[in-house]
Each structure stands twice: as C-alpha cells, then as structure tokens.
Amino acid sequence: xxxxxxxxxxxxxxxxxxxxxxxxxxxxxxxxxxxxxxxxxxxxxxxxxxxxxxxxxxxxxxxxxxxxxxxxxxxxxxxxxxxxxxxxxxxxxxxxxxxxxxxxxxxxxxxxxxxxxxxxxxxxxxxxxxxxxxxxxxxxxxxxxxxxxxxxxxxxxxxxxxxxxxxxxxxxxxxxxxxxxxxxxxxxxxxxxxxxxxxxxxxxxxxxxxxxxxxxxxxxxxxxxxxxxxxxxxxxxxxxxxxxxxxxxxxxxxxxxxxxxxxxxxxxxxxxxxxxxxxxxxxxxxxxxxxxxxxxxxxxxxxxxxxxxxxxxxxxxxxxxxxxxxxxxxxxxxxxxxxxxxxxxxxxxxxxxxxxxxxxxxxxxxxxxxxxxxxxxxxxxxxxxxxxxxxxxxxxxxxxxxxxxxxxxxxxxxxxxxxxxxxxxxxxxxxxxxxxxxxxxxxxxxxxxxxxxxxxxxxxxxxxxxxxxxxxxxxxxxxxxxxxxxxxxxxxxxxxxxxxxxxxxxxxxxxxxxxxxxxxxxxxxxxxxxxxxxxxxxxxxxxxxxxxxxxxxxxxxxxxxxxxxxxxxxxxxxxxxxxxxxxxxxxxxxxxxxxxxxxxxxxxxxxxxxxxxxxxxxxxxxxxxxxxxxxxxxxxxxxxxxxxxxxxxxxxxxxxxxxxxxxxxxxxxxxx
Numbered sequence: 001x002x003x004x005x006x007x008x009x010x011x012x013x014x015x016x017x018x019x020x021x022x023x024x025x026x027x028x029x030x031x032x033x034x035x036x037x038x039x040x041x042x043x044x045x046x047x048x049x050x051x052x053x054x055x056x057x058x059x060x061x062x063x064x065x066x067x068x069x070x071x072x073x074x075x076x077x078x079x080x081x082x083x084x085x086x087x088x089x090x091x092x093x094x095x096x097x098x099x100x101x102x103x104x105x106x107x108x109x110x111x112x113x114x115x116x117x118x119x120x121x122x123x124x125x126x127x128x129x130x131x132x133x134x135x136x137x138x139x140x141x142x143x144x145x146x147x148x149x150x151x152x153x154x155x156x157x158x159x160x161x162x163x164x165x166x167x168x169x170x171x172x173x174x175x176x177x178x179x180x181x182x183x184x185x186x187x188x189x190x191x192x193x194x195x196x197x198x199x200x201x202x203x204x205x206x207x208x209x210x211x212x213x214x215x216x217x218x219x220x221x222x223x224x225x226x227x228x229x230x231x232x233x234x235x236x237x238x239x240x241x242x243x244x245x246x247x248x249x250x251x252x253x254x255x256x257x258x259x260x261x262x263x264x265x266x267x268x269x270x271x272x273x274x275x276x277x278x279x280x281x282x283x284x285x286x287x288x289x290x291x292x293x294x295x296x297x298x299x300x301x302x303x304x305x306x307x308x309x310x311x312x313x314x315x316x317x318x319x320x321x322x323x324x325x326x327x328x329x330x331x332x333x334x335x336x337x338x339x340x341x342x343x344x345x346x347x348x349x350x351x352x353x354x355x356x357x358x359x360x361x362x363x364x365x366x367x368x369x370x371x372x373x374x375x376x377x378x379x380x381x382x383x384x385x386x387x388x389x390x391x392x393x394x395x396x397x398x399x400x401x402x403x404x405x406x407x408x409x410x411x412x413x414x415x416x417x418x419x420x421x422x423x424x425x426x427x428x429x430x431x432x433x434x435x436x437x438x439x440x441x442x443x444x445x446x447x448x449x450x451x452x453x454x455x456x457x458x459x460x461x462x463x464x465x466x467x468x469x470x471x472x473x474x475x476x477x478x479x480x481x482x483x484x485x486x487x488x489x490x491x492x493x494x495x496x497x498x499x500x501x502x503x504x505x506x507x508x509x510x511x512x513x514x515x516x517x518x519x520x521x522x523x524x525x526x527x528x529x530x531x532x533x534x535x536x537x538x539x540x541x542x543x544x545x546x547x548x549x550x551x552x553x554x555x556x557x558x559x560x561x562x563x564x565x566x567x568x569x570x571x572x573x574x575x576x577x578x579x580x581x582x583x584x585x586x587x588x589x590x591x592x593x594x595x596x597x598x599x600x601x602x603x604x605x606x607x608x609x610x611x612x613x614x615x616x617x618x619x620x621x622x623x624x625x626x627x628x629x630x631x632x633x634x635x636x637x638x639x640x641x642x643x644x645x646x647x648x649x650x651x652x653x654x655x656x657x658x659x660x661x662x663x664x665x666x667x668x669x670x671x672x
Contacts, residue, residue, distance in 0.1 A: 001461070002374065002469075005302070014288060015445045026276045026437055030272070037269065044251045044269065051291040055253040060073065060326070061248075071325075072596040085236045104200075105202065114238075115238035116238075117235070119234055126155065139162055143164075152199065157196060163202075169184070181429065181434055200241075219232060219233060220232075250322065255290060263307055276344070289456070290311050345444060352427050353396050354447070358401050359420055363629075369521070371420045381393045478548065485510060505569060515548060584633075584669045584671060619656075623656070
C-alpha cells in the first residue's frame, strides 16, 4: 500500500503550489495573539476552503490570565510604529519596525507618545548584575549581547533602565557564527507573565551592534581624558504598541473518514514576518497536503479513509495546549499525528538535512518507524550509472526525539497522540530576519509533502495488512540500532584497552531497554486494529517478539565474547536514598509550561531553585520534559531517572528529585 499511495501522491502534490502558500503566509507579521497572525489564519482558512475542505478558525482568549492545562495564555499585542535613532555623537537611524519587523523586541510596550531620549549604557554580557552594582541605570537604555531575560530581570526590574538594545545572535555550530550573517536581526521577544515591569527594546545586527559598541567605548575613553565630553551615546526611541485582552486563533480543517478516529497534521503558523521556513513552510505543506488528499479521495483515486485527517495550524505550543485542553473528549480518538516545522529549506543555502524525528520513547509507538520507511522510499530519487543502487539527491537522516515543537505536547503519554516531526536542522538563518522566501526550495516542499500525505493516509487506513507489513520494517530498524549500539561499545572497549564494568552494565541495560521499548511500540499496532484483526494479529506479534528476544540475547552473547568477557559483570549494590524511592503522580496533562509558574514562588525559593539548576546544568537543560514523560504514577524517582538515562544518556537523581519537588511546590504533582 505504501508504494501505491506514494505514487499517486507524487503525481498530484505540487511543490510550486505549496511554495505559493508559503509566499502568501510570509507576507504577514505572525506574532502569536496579534492582528497579523489573525490575517494569516484567515488566509489559510480560505485556502483550505478553496479546495472544498471543511475549515474553521477557533478562537481562544489571549488575556494573560487564562490557562490551558499548564500553559498561560499571553495578551494580544499590536505594534503600529517603532524606531530607534542615534542622536549623539552623530545622527543615524539604528532600527525601524516598518522596514524590518525583527528590529523591535516583540511585545515591547509603548514609549510616551513623543518618544524618549536616553543614554545608552554598554554592558558586557550583562547576565550578571554584580559588575554594575555602582552604576545608576535610571532612565537609561542598556545595550547587551547577553541573555535578554537575565538582563531585563536586574537592569529594568531593579535598576530602573527603561529599555534594552540587543545584538545577540545565537550561534549554531558549525554553520553559523554571528559574522556568517552580519546583517541579520535575531528574533527576540519578551514573554510577559504579569509579574514583571514591562519595557521596550530594539534589535541590532552583529555588524550594527559592533559599530554602536565601538561608539560607546570611544566616548568612554574620550570622557576619561576630558570630563566635559559626553561619556555615553544618546538615542531617541519611539514605540507605539499595545498589549490588551484579545484573542488567539487555531485553524482547523477536516478530511472526513468513515469513523470519528483521526490522524493529525500540525504546523505552527506563527513568527515574525517573513519567517518563510520557520514556519510558513510547514503551514504551506500542510495546506497542499490537504488539497492533494482531498482531490485524490474526491476523484475516487484513493478510497475514503477509515479515519478522518485533521489539519491544525496553530500558534506554536500555545495553540496546541488550547486545542487539546478544550477538546479532551476528542483526544482518545486522535490516534497519531505528524508535526511539520521548518521543512522547505534550500539545503545549499541553509545547510541542514531533512530529519524524521521520532516521538519520545515513553510514547511507545510504531509511527516513527513508519515515517522512516516512507522517507527511505522518497529518497530513492536517482540511480547509479549501472542501475544497481538508488539514492537521494538531498541530505536526510532519522533521529531520536529532541523536542522543541508541538509534537512534544502531542507525544506526552498523558495526551497519547504520538507524532514524529519532519524538520530541517540546523538552519543557518533560523530565527533571523534572513529567513526569507529565497531560502525556500519548492523541490523540498514537494518531498516533505509527499512524505506527509503518504504517512497520514496510510495511518488513516491502517488495518491488519499494514500491521503485518510493518513488523518486518520495524525489525530492520531495531536490529540496525542494536547492532550500532554494540559496535560503539566494542569500539570504546578496544580504544581504552580494557572494558570498564560500569560501561558494560550500562550497555546491557540499554540493550534491554531498547528491546522493551520495541515490544511496546509493536504492541501499539493493536490500537489501530479492531477486535477481530487483533485476534488474528496476536500470534504474529507474539512470534515477532519472541524472535527479537532470541536475536537480542544472541547478539549480546556474541558482544561479550568480542570484548573478552564470559558473562555480565557483577552489578554493584546501589546507594540507598529513601527519597529516590518516592513515586510522583502527575496532576496535569501535557509537558509543563513554566511561563508564569516560578514567579508564583517566594523570591528565596526561586533563587534556591536557580542555584540548584546551576549545579546540575546538563540535566537541568535537557531532562525535565523526559522526567515528566516517564512519570506514570507507578515509577519511583530512581526508576524515572533510569529511563531518562536509557533514552538520552543523562542520569542525575538529585536533579530529578529536585525537579519533582519544584513541581510539588507548584501544585503539579503529588506523591503516591
């Protein structure tokens, strides 16, 4: 069925038509909860309706108060004008919102109607307030390339600065140093929670920032020699913007199937104008995917699917939380999904490969293997001179779950809509003003659209024949990964000259973990089968699992022989800590959104937690979502930490316990 469906999709999907949607969407300044986002949503709704697809816009409050699950909604924001001029020592326009929407820190608040004139105070990074303890910042605008939130927290909140100028450019090794894109402006935003002092801010490019920095230092040097000369440059700033109780929108569309079950396509619609690849590309592909499938189904070339296909174009994260929280009765019928994020890159310019990213392993689903199989087929673009091999003309790969987009909400086990993601990463122009239409490749939109349409239609029709077929596909991917895991372990042993017992035990644990995860993924096929199909499938599934168990055991014994061991080393007695035996029970659905949460704690509690995370930087940065995924109300803290270690290679029981204690203080977990 895969090859037949893919062939029909390829004949009907148009990369150029998808590109046209990207071009239209990119015309709008699509900040979440804004008039520009609403205009883009209306365009998408009309485009879907033009293909005879039932479509609607769902509105949610954007009031800074409403919460959906743990997600606090922001206020609506609109900016009509903003500019920043250097007035001393010379006159020069530094930033203009009308010329480049990235030049303003999004969600900035208004200056007085006449604007403000203020000194510019140069900070180094500015993340640490201690070097500036004796400097009066009252009424000034601070200039930094450091962490915006950290700088605002002390410079505006505590020292009286009225605004911020930032030339920070996130570097993405190895493809992006700040001077690889010297004229680009970074997407920068305030995310107000209602607990802080609001301000305005502007964004400069690396080149413009370095120029202003030189002016600041020159004036400091001249002032040190002659006190009559100004010590700081001055700027005039004007911002006409408003934050108010408004609305935020999701675009939803449905290709009806024979049952109420659904397969979901998600793509976030937000980000500043143009943000062509991130993520006008995902939304454009979703619209063209819907048209392609509707055309094939309406013409009878593809039969009406067993399950409906839903398209959700949302404000990233916020819109997904809102939709799910207001449709909890529908969630059990939403069996799986796929998330499209940054899928149209011209790889010669943007550099990154196309990635099929699996759902989190706690989701326990086969859908990652399905998407990998489809990518493999789409990649058969060209053949060798002798016709003996086929291969791709684009860069692509398959990776474990990483997160960072709407699929990490859908794939949370308390939600249960396992969704792989198609994304291109890294991207040289990610979150900058240079993510423009010229970086989008219609051929890449075509490839991703063919993968997406084939994936969702197969799942919409998934039945016993497809389940049988996937057993062999999934077996191949599993054995490939186990073989690679053992190969890496053997290579490490040989490189070090001896086999460290803890490393051997960790490898064994990881092999057993992979086996158990694969068995759960295969068992998830039953969710798509009726009772009669499940009965017929049961002996096939049992036989496959027995084969995987036997083969895995054989591979492990061969590995032990290869590294010179007769048996598994004796396992040391683990250190005991009764707190690690406690069982956290989640009181919320979906991953934790921390927006506005920490601010509810006492200041000393916030300081203590921030200091605690500094002591555990790697785990604090990577582990929290995974900890939440594995917290099923049955596992202890130690067992959850073990699962996270097996999935991402990070174990930190102290951090795990500390994080759950934080969630307890926030009223988000209880202890069983």
